[in-house]
Amino acid sequence: MTSVRDSAERAGTYASEKLNEAKTQLRERTEATRVAASEALQTARGKAAEAKSATAEGIENNPVTALVAGIAVGAVIGALLPRSEREKAALAPIGGKLNEAAHTAIAAAKAAGQEKLDELGINKDAASKQVSKLMQAVTKTAGAAGTAAVGTVKTR
Structure with a gap:
């Protein structure tokens, strides 16, 4: 029975060592990933700040161009995005x-x-009355002009 007990103890020790190794590797990889992510985040923040500065400068120098470009980009994106049933x-x-x-x-x-x-x-009624008055005035004026013309011809 001691050989079974010894084997179980050796297996337990081996498993414990492997578990500790795995924990250590996991900690190391987690730390490396955290450092890489932090560096990537800092780089991205730097690039975003540069882009923001360049964009602000471009907008200040050419506001109309920036507006037209923004509208064009929005229209293209809107046209390319498919509409879902939802x-x-x-x-x-x-x-x-x-x-x-x-x-x-x-x-x-x-x-x-x-x-x-x-x-x-x-309005419609007022315009109709005005046209009617105008026609009456034109008729009276034409009549008076005709009478004057006839009178002038007769006296000569």
């Missing part, structure tokens, strides 16, 4: 509300414009 379902109510709001705004603008024209006396 997005369509989520955005459909918003589109309907926007459409309804646009129609309401147009109706309100039309009503406000019509109200202002009425206030100024510019």
Whole structure:
């Protein structure tokens, strides 16, 4: 029985040593990964700061170009991104509300414009009356001119 006990003790010792080795390797790898990630993060932060500075400088020097470029990039990204059924379902109510709001705004603008024209006396009825008055004046003027012309011819 001692040989079984000895074998079990040796196996336990061996397993314990291997476990300790694995723990040590895991700690070393974890530390190496942490250091590498920290260095990568610092590098990325540095590059982001450089990019931010260059972008800010470019925008200050050419604001219109930056705006146009931003709009173009946004349009390209928007065109390239596929719409999923989920997005369509989520955005459909918003589109309907926007459409309804646009129609309401147009109706309100039309009503406000019509109200202002009425206030100024510019409407269909007023225009019709003005045209009628103008035609009467033209007719009277033409009649008076004709009478004057006939009178002039008779006296000569």
